[in-house]
Amino acid sequence: MRPAPQEGTRPRVVAIADTDSYVKWAAALVGGVGERWDASLLVLETPLVVSDAQLAAALSGSGLPRDRVARVSYGGLAARLADLRPDAVVIGARGPLVRVLARDLAALERRPVVVTGLPGISIPATRKAVVYRLQSDLFVVHSRREVREFGALSARTGYAHRYALATLPFARGARVAGGVSAEARDDRPARSDLVFATQAKVPAEREDRLRVARLLVRAAQADPSRRVVVKLRAASGEHQTHAEEDGYPELLASLGPLPPNLVTSTGSMRAALAGAEGLVTVSSTAAIEAIAAGIPVIALDIFGVSPQLINETLADADLLAGEEDVVARRFRHPDPEWLDDNYFHAPEADDWVEAVEELLAQRSARGLPARAAFPRRGGALRDAWERRIALGRSDTSAAGTAAYIVGLPLRTGVRLIHRVRRAVMGPAQQPGPAGSSTQVRSTSAVRTSTTRTS
Template sequence: MTSEAVRVVAVADSDSYLKWGAATLDGLPAGWLREQWLVTSPIMPSAGQIAAATERPVRVRPLLRLVAELTRRPPDVVLLACTGPVVQALVAVLSRTLPPRRRPVLVTGLPGISIPATARAIAFRRGADLFVLHSRREVAAFAALAAALGADQRFVLARLPFLAGPGGEVDQVDQVGQGGPGPRIEPDGPRRDVVFAAQAKVPPEPEQRRAVLLALARLAEQPGGLHGVVKVRAAAGEQQTHRELWSYPELWQQLVDEGRVRPDQVTFRGGSMQDALAGAAGLATVSSTAALEAIAAGLPLLVLDEFGVSAEMINEVFVGSGCLGSLADLAAGRLHAPDPRWLEENYFHPGPDAGWVDALVPLVARRRAGDLAPVTLGSGGGRPTLRSAVRLLLPAPAVRVIRVGLRRVRQVRRAYRRRRGLPDLGRPDRVRSAPGQHPLADLADGPGSG
């Protein structure tokens, strides 16, 4: 490898991926050049979310300009810290605009808890040279699934970057105890907050969310002065990686209006999770990655199993952790310490954590020698890639108009065929390469995040 500094560009598209990408850049070797870019999209974070995610300057670019700049002056590495469909689109575009001898090393990954492994996540990220995961269990699960799918993907292990200290090791995990239920936590000086890490997707029902708020409100009724705090991911009007249908502040206001709670019984805060945990006595969540941040900070934890333990609740990974508990536990302030055996397999593997960088360095050397292999795209990527690219190119209102219009076209077509006694051909975008198929057909239902 030449003596010229390695240049890495991280591209993000949403709040959680920006946080992960920026923190991953921070863990790269000293002397490497690091740049944070943000591609404009319907889920692009606000200025406040950007400031909470990173202190590094963030270069905001629309898709075409971003690709043009990467093509004109390719970096050594592009870290694709994006939702699945956007990774798929960028891998396809970069592989078609740059020959193998000039293309950057393509690295992708997932920003938090990724159990269970999904075929969707693998399919969206086909073509990347490295796929970064964050626990021994995740690497084993994804590798087994990729083998079953016949997908040629290389998975590498890295500690979640916001869990590690400067040397790559977790600083305070040995403070969590020997695992299992703990007694009711008591305020520790100024630490009186029990922080609930809110998530957009879970729990999905408004009544479930109201039940969480009521349990947090009951904390104030317990002796000792604990106080419930909801750490929200986005303020009103801000975008998130996943759409939130039921806002906790709005549901809280409903409870206040109904006379079921006092306004001061629960507080709502934005900003970074690190700041929220700085004054916390403990943390509760359904399945947020913030649970891992709390463990790393030496705080007791409660992972709610009140609404089930399932892939849908994203909390299967916590089975065996010793941290599962109920809303009654939350209301009483009963939080737990994780089992050390669970920690080793799940995000807190011991020792320094340079495995993924060790895998990256020889790829950078091959790239500089013009010896990188061509990108191998997954099958069936053409139309989903187009859908993702259009989603990035057009403003969100235009995408919504197109979706509504395409649904209406299908409804009219079905009604016409029924009146004529003709069979329903189904959705046109389900028929690959159908003659005359509209190129935006896949926009009708929108991509998942992967």
């Protein structure tokens, strides 16, 4: 990272991120502000930190130059922040790590404005996402619907947050008319790939993931002249934001000899979409990136629609389709009425930059009020435990080691109790993300859902 410029009029904003999706999000978010801020990114070394290849893919098209990015250990983070003297810090990380970093920043004598957010589709709004980020001054979301749903969640729970709207970085610059951007129409004949966007946790069950793998083989066999590209989130040995079991390379290999036009890719999604005729996913945010580029989408309906599948908003866009549609490549553009409320609002509706600058002015004039963390028992030992869980081996403190030794057996016992309780109650009685019962919408009810959310 090149040295930060001398004190000037531009706010100094530092993003901190570690995993693939959050590094991509944070780099594009602050990189999109241009010269308005002096922006940089610190890639925090954690057990799930991006590789150099993943970092390069994340920075591609982000607007953030490579010399404004540096890696840093947790042990060296405080000193690096002291050198950079940020006016604001954007934390792009999983909830447990946001909680740790926000707590560290809150302890500073003249703390920066703390901004956080989620890197993709965030419907349904969840209590956990809010609770982990309570010590942040601003929570960035990416659609009008997300502003409403997170605001309603805060009102129900009493966990106060200030939410601000930002165009999802991967949808920035799209000129969408009826679901097809003007740029994409020009080169449509050159695009022939069916791109499948993998996800680590959706679907969760091995048999469901095998079903998808078999579907991809069928799609490749149906037209040997066109490729089926399985877009992986990580190469062998690399990490993802969420741990993946039953990865698609292994699942596909278990099916025997594969068609030569079925290939995998670990490059950027942007590069994969450059040759895409259409995109297939269950619920990946890659669907939004594809729509922004004018590329039609299929959101697989074969597992239903539920909060756990994170596909409710794609269902409302009328993007659901089944296996035969995938094989025949009958891709869909979103319902035009869905766009404005879901990730494709007008750029002038964005208010996150103005919200940050309002907080910066408040900080300069009279300082920022303290924001309380979620109340919990345990004091310093609990803090050390949470830091160790969030950072893993990257936390080398004696307190973290002691807390881990004490806390691990306790956590194992609590999880066992929860498993027994779930087995007794059954899945139908389990609370959903917002405290309601889990429900799976049948695909037959999806077609009329747009009118309920627009």
